[in-house]
Amino acid sequence: MADKYFSIKSVIIIMFLIDKMSALSNCSTTVWASNATTIAGSPTGIAGFNSTLLNNPIGITVGKNDSIYVMDYGISYYRMQLFYPGSQLGITIINATLGTGLNQVSSVTGLSIDASGNIYILDLGNDRVTKWAPGASAGILVAGGNGYGSSLNVLYSPWDIFVEPNTSYIWIADSGNNRIVKWLNTSTVILVAGGSNGSQANQLNTPYGLFVDTSDSNTLYVADTFNNRIQKWLNGASNGTTVAGQSGVSGSALNQLNEPFTLTMDMNKSLYIVDYGNNRIVLWLLGSTSGIVIAGTGVAGALPSQLNNPWSVRLDSTGAFIVNDNSNNRIQRFPVLCSPNMASSSSSSTTSIGTTLQNTTMAVPLTINNLTTSANNPITILSASTSIANSVTISTTVSTPTLVTTSQKNSSTNTITKLSSTRATSSLSTNHSFATRNLNSKLLILLFCFTMIFINN
Incomplete structure (x- = not known):
């Protein structure tokens, strides 16, 4: 049973990474390093x-x-x-x-x-x-x-x-x-x-x-x-x-x-x-x-x-x-960290942000339990609270790069603002909200992963 628990947790972590990495290739504005x-x-x-x-x-x-x-x-x-x-x-x-x-x-x-x-x-x-x-x-x-x-x-x-x-x-x-x-x-x-x-x-x-x-x-x-x-x-x-x-x-x-x-x-x-x-x-x-x-x-x-x-x-x-x-x-x-035509990469400056998954999108490369996973450059996750599909919760902490976006640069080093090409999304700072994309397709993938776990166990 413990093996199944850890397998389920691994699937959830993978789904979380898929969400963030898919967002990387879809940032709507150019983002430059502040350093x-x-x-x-x-x-x-x-x-x-x-x-x-x-x-x-x-x-x-x-x-x-x-x-x-x-x-x-x-x-x-x-x-x-x-x-x-x-x-x-x-x-x-x-x-x-x-x-x-x-x-x-x-x-x-x-x-x-x-x-x-x-x-x-x-x-x-x-x-x-x-x-x-x-x-x-x-x-x-x-x-x-x-x-x-x-x-x-x-x-x-x-x-x-x-x-x-x-x-x-x-x-x-x-x-x-x-x-x-x-x-x-x-x-x-x-x-x-x-x-x-x-x-x-x-x-x-x-x-x-x-x-x-x-x-x-x-x-x-x-x-x-x-x-x-x-x-x-x-x-x-x-x-x-x-x-x-x-x-x-x-x-x-x-x-x-x-x-x-x-x-x-x-x-x-x-x-x-x-x-x-x-x-x-x-x-x-x-x-x-x-x-x-x-x-x-x-x-x-x-x-x-x-x-x-x-x-x-x-x-x-x-x-x-x-x-x-x-x-x-x-x-x-x-350098460019992210643009509409490329994936994001990290800079040497980072800021820690507690996150909650809601209804907006933000591109963040992640690392889980010291296992590096990212599109370009790694950033380490230590702990945070993120909900997926309103039913399963895992604990993570997200460390993201300090970014400059084509919306505005706040005087505080811990504040990042993301600008959409058609609308301004919620600002990213401490206790910022992340987004869920293509929820239905993710649920199907998640259901498939659970099915495979139980078949194999």
């Missing part, structure tokens, strides 16, 4: 000039196979470091001194790379963009370089660039001139947005970042830095529309920004905004009136969950976002 992995530089913020350290990283871009290109600098030099996935050993591919020659740079603020591996360096100090072929010891001039000023064919303190993948046209946040310009070649320039300082719909105030949605007729998104807003400019429009932040108002509320530096966009047209003044990365979903903090605590620091003067953000092929954590002298990667 980053340092992929370049020192995890604790130590500056240096060797192959494993960075000094004041000022520009990053993602290349083929998720390789990372980082520009950092010292007193009289600039170097481009290449980091391959899984390696924190940087390879120097550009080593330039401070100056005006085409083999030199001054105050680099932006980088881009094309499909052929050509690197575009936005040289703020020289008010120009140079293009460096793979292995080249010098660049060629592709924009600016005519001194500085307000004429259309010159730049003044340019801060960010976007290179169109099909045409190689270069879009530049010409911050000193409060405008966005597009360079078709070294002599043909188009004014796209702004041109005067102010907070009106047709004006910009020192724009530091831009992104061009080439899948939507080259719709332009501008980090209008000192207006504390993100402006959307349709192709050919003379006015922009505020899509994130509040014009002229800085703050740390979720509907506010404080000196947004740069931004990027994913295939769902969600914006990833470097909220520089708040030391955080904010995700702004399409059509939303407020953002979601997906990285940073709002307080400058060097912990894995913190940022210190972040400058730029990029996405890799897995959906992870990469942050140039400038004052910490490191590049941080926040």
Whole structure:
């Protein structure tokens, strides 16, 4: 009889695992780790000039196979470091001194790379963009370089660039001139947005970042830095529309920004905004009136969950976002834990949650009695109270990863909120409710398992 009891208990545990593991492949929103992995530089913020350290990283871009290109600098030099996935050993591919020659740079603020591996360096100090072929010891001039000023064919303190993948046209946040310009070649320039300082719909105030949605007729998104807003400019429009932040108002509320530096966009047209003044990365979903903090605590620091003067953000092929954590002298990667197209995995941060099975769904990998069972990475169950089919109860405790979801990140480290694509489900915190999925089919499976147990015993 004892053997039958333990067999029944095993079946219940298996059913519980089936429920949780089936939910793993069906998470409705992307979930990122709240703690980053340092992929370049020192995890604790130590500056240096060797192959494993960075000094004041000022520009990053993602290349083929998720390789990372980082520009950092010292007193009289600039170097481009290449980091391959899984390696924190940087390879120097550009080593330039401070100056005006085409083999030199001054105050680099932006980088881009094309499909052929050509690197575009936005040289703020020289008010120009140079293009460096793979292995080249010098660049060629592709924009600016005519001194500085307000004429259309010159730049003044340019801060960010976007290179169109099909045409190689270069879009530049010409911050000193409060405008966005597009360079078709070294002599043909188009004014796209702004041109005067102010907070009106047709004006910009020192724009530091831009992104061009080439899948939507080259719709332009501008980090209008000192207006504390993100402006959307349709192709050919003379006015922009505020899509994130509040014009002229800085703050740390979720509907506010404080000196947004740069931004990027994913295939769902969600914006990833470097909220520089708040030391955080904010995700702004399409059509939303407020953002979601997906990285940073709002307080400058060097912990894995913190940022210190972040400058730029990029996405890799897995959906992870990469942050140039400038004052910490490191590049941080926040991996995807769960997305609608993949199973969840755990992070190094965990929080214990007592759970009760009810009528919602949450994806959690589990371990039973020190026997590891998970979709990707294991999490150990020790004890909790979970009811199945309103008739059989087992004791377990669930330890889940600390997650950041595309709903919101609460200031408490023990609170997680899950957002459904069509409705918000109940929040997950201490004494949170889990969900039962496909109850009828589970009961049939459970009945079959019981039948097999009694036949075999």
